[in-house]
Amino acid sequence: MDHKTIDHSKTYLITGAAGFIGYYLSKKLLDQGCRVIGIDNINDYYDVNLKLNRLEDLIYYEKFTFIKDDISLKEIIFGIFEKYYPNIVINLAAQAGVRYSIENPDVYIQSNIVGFYNILEACRYFPVEHLVYASSSSVYGNNKKVPFEETDIVDHPVSLYASTKKSNELMAHTYSHLYKIPTTGLRFFTVYGPKGRPDMAYFGFADKYFAGDPIKIFNNGDFDNDLYRDFTYIDDIVEGIGRLLNNPPNGKVRHQIYNIGNNNPERLMVFIETLERAFSNALDRNIQFDKVFEPIKPGDVPATYASTERLQKAVGFKPETTIEEGLQKFADWYVDYYKEKVNEFFSKGESSK
Template sequence: MSYKPLDPSIVYLITGAAGFIGYFLSKKLLKSGCQVIGIDNLNDYYDVNLKMDRLEQLLPFNKFTFIRGDISDKELITELFEKYKPSVVVNLAAQAGVRYSIENPDVYIQSNIIGFYNILEACRHNPVEHLVYASSSSVYGTNKKVPFEETDFVDTPVSLYASTKKSNELMAHTYSHLYNIPATGLRFFTVYGPMGRPDMAYFGFTDKYFAEEPIKIFNNGDFDNDLYRDFTYIDDIVEGIERLIGKPPVDAVPHKVFNIGNNNPEKLMTFINTLEKTLTKALGREVQFEKVFEPIKPGDVPATYASTDLLQEAVGFKPKTSIEEGLQKFANWYVDYYNKK
């Protein structure tokens, strides 16, 4: 259960540093006095202004260096590793989104497969103490057994996004085996919070409310068999990563995979009702979404539910933020950021 605290004397490379998780992790590392090299291509998959605003909060730290670039650019990644010699790499750069992958497969192969391959190659030729990388709960596909455990069968992904994340785990395992690269994959479960991704449902629902448009709920209006999601607050995700950074695997093949989820799945409708209540509190007036129910979309899964036993055993941590607390922080931020009062 032991892990080393963050070491300010070494260099941390965070890919996707202007992204949701990348920003919060970079901020935590910088506040701890660490040197952080951040790379991000600042693509327009969602509002670039939000990415720039995150970045603006990191730039004042004198130990932060930002490179605008793409991890699929092998020459750039090679140069970056040779110049800065990072000891710890946290790869959070990826093309996200299940539904988007159905219409735009090319960008997923570029970023999630080729980009990750470039990171692995760079770690091979410039040895690192630890490579931590983002996987996803989507690798579990339509797994019926709950909670999802890291030892479960995950060979039946239902989206290209999930396939790329499963591929990352296999690639990392191979590189760990061949080149002794200590690597840890993190299966994130529906991360949410302030400054989050606008393509996520909770953010989109809030946007729709203020645009006076109905929200679409993809559960057929079946409340008895509603979708379940393991919603995980951003601070819990960052604490989990921070603890795992200091605990590289030491097995014969130094590669491990961990779930980071709330271990407490909520019905989608419960989450939506809680979001209405937190927005009501943030605004000081009653909020109710106009709801339209539609069939579940291709690539979506009916439930995500993380077992966090391995994480707790490894670093003594289990995500603990309730959706009431987490969504209130999001609602307060949204109302303030978009000046909705």
């Protein structure tokens, strides 16, 4: 993150501060001496202990204030804005996950629609210099044209999660138009790295392996038509956000959308093989996942591929971390963080020989 882009005199409100991206962004800003107000409801969509572990890293910073609450509660959000008057707001709180939205639509509407509406309303009544919010590559749906560009039509989402993210973009545009709130939406492409989300495929593959279970790959075992993903390492995501924070959009309607992706889609099978090698390096032994191939799941898309030209033009940055480098950092962290589970797995394996 370029120091020149960060204004240390400002107060930054980060929703979803105990989440994957929220944690890393909070830490980066705090490391540079910024004042950060973090809010998170610490829900149990995935392992709460991991969220608490992230928070433990943040609470020692003198300039960090944490509020355990929910953005879907309007009076709570207004109270926070009234007390702290944030200059810049980064809304990363959301109910995540494509597949989960098929079975649990209510939580997506509460968090992603009602919650974001509350943030917009608070920015309206307590004016901010910039509202940056998380959108998602999922808004592109089954877009066949690659790479995905921000100007592409995104009116055909294939999951409720994607619908809520597209709705956020429309809501933000409207509030920018009506109330002159500078807003920037970020379409993230498959973010990964240490302390990441356990519901993401790469994390799940590791969990399955150390539980002695096969991994499920939803591509029908069709290697010629494998799934492609634009995997983006967490440091690149945070760098991109950081450069945009003090660069609010200008123009008649002060709203802009950016892709943050690696602009280098990888075959899912190549990604899995790279993950196997990363764990082999971390453990100094040959690691190979037991694989089961199944049909693609409803709501999944065959390929994600970001054009990053708009971001590069705006702030001179393009994500460049390779999956070899990024997955090695993840594997090293995983082996350390879950060392008891890892050791137990190998001790069982040795004793059964």
